[in-house]
Amino acid sequence: MSFLAIKNLSIGLKKGPPLLRRVSLEVSSGEERGRVWESGAGKSMIGKAVLGILPPSVEVTGGEIWLDGTDLLRLPLAERRRRIGALAALIPQDPLTALNPSHRIGPQITDRLVDILGWRRADAEARARDLLTEVQIAEPERVMRAYPHELSGGMRQRILIASAFAAEPKLIVADEPTTALDVTVQKQILKLISQMQARHGTALLFVTHDLGVVSKVCQRLSVLYAGMVVEDSTVGDFFAAPRHPYSAALLAATPKYTDPQAGLNPVPDSVIAAVRAEVAAFDRSAAHG
């Protein structure tokens, strides 16, 4: 059984249309590097649902989220939070807003270990130093005493990666972790996430809109449109021959610097119309039972 298995997960605003439509996916730990998402509203919602951090206006309307053999949605809230906290962690999108500007870096990594997981402060600090070294931060002692504004965007993202791995989680959700970064820094950060993931044997759920990034970091991907999975395949199969017309169109819209003629073709209206019709048909069948 996969470490994370989402089955028929539906999420919606309390009033209004669904945001996710019976999404299913699995992420194994270890060698299979996880899954990735592409396009449109809903992709961030999956990660948030797994971590139990959906906004208050959004609720799960059906389905199951199995994490390490337990359906999280059946657990009482406190128990669910404890399990998620012990097993999963997030690498957020924006390293500036994810760090508290008025606290030093050190406590932002160690507090969770001490206060929630019950570590001794000295152990937590030693662990933070080791992790900062592992994410290739020189002078970890100095960085732990620094405030976020004293560090570059790349450094802050490294710190968040270190922080995510701090409690040895079995699952990492990375939500567009490099969109705020420069291409050269993006490459370093992706390399780091891949290395850390391989070394720690963590399952990775990687949310991105960049198919280039997907082809480098992931082994499987799910393409979403309007909260519905339209394609679910291995990265090799997908880039060789995408099966769904919508995913094929997305690939054709992605520019390639090696070939100025390729890419930058907008998704044709006919493809959008077809996939919208699929979504509408899905909603009708869901409404009828």
Place this chain on the structure above:
Amino acid sequence: MADLYQIENLRLSLADMAAKPLFGPAPRLEILKGLTFSIPKGSVVGIVGGSGSGKSTLGRALVRLLEPSSGAIRFDGTDITHLSEAELRPMRRRFQMIFQDPMSSLNPRHRVSAIIAEPLRLHGFDAISDRVSRALDHVGLPRHFASRYPHELSGGQRQRVGIARAIALEPDFILADEIVSGLDVSSQAQVLNLLERLVRELGLTLAFISHDLAVIRRLCDQTIVLYRGEIVEDRPTADLFDRPGAAYTRELLEAIPLPDPAQPWF
């Protein structure tokens, strides 16, 4: 072909507020360190570089939102380097800007029609509602969008409103600063195809600032690579991509993940 812009030894420094002592002036930080280049009329110039390379600062100097410390910017033969705001005002119509984030650059309380009409009114145009409609036609938005508010539009549509506002003034030059970085690939493709068409149809000169070399390759005739406030390369785009000269250009190219799992990357 005549040059629309001639830039000579352009230097620009800004106050470094992070290093400002409690009392006394902030130290100056030199952002642009002596740039010399020209932009021919009717061409599309790409400006690339990492964060902190000075590409946005350069863009803002070109449309004189920032005043250079030294050097010269000549726009269509006129030296605009140190013109005062009053002297610039009659010229401003001719160089327009499209911003990165259309949500913060469009007034959320104004309808699309008012957003496009306001600069027209400021510059003393007549037949404003006709011009608004024509601008919407140009960017491929239906005319009834004039009565919508920005929050009712998608990201790509908002960016089109930003483009419509710029071209309504019939400018000679448009500066586009990272205008597609917030869009999904399909909207990105639409906006870029639109820009390509407008440059052709309206005879615009365009400077396109981006960190995405794939986009630059498709759109630009000439590419300027900036690194820490200096030009490391300024060459025709095809040439630059086929034979990148500077180590930094190669590093930028190799950092782009192609949508192809076979490409060795890490």
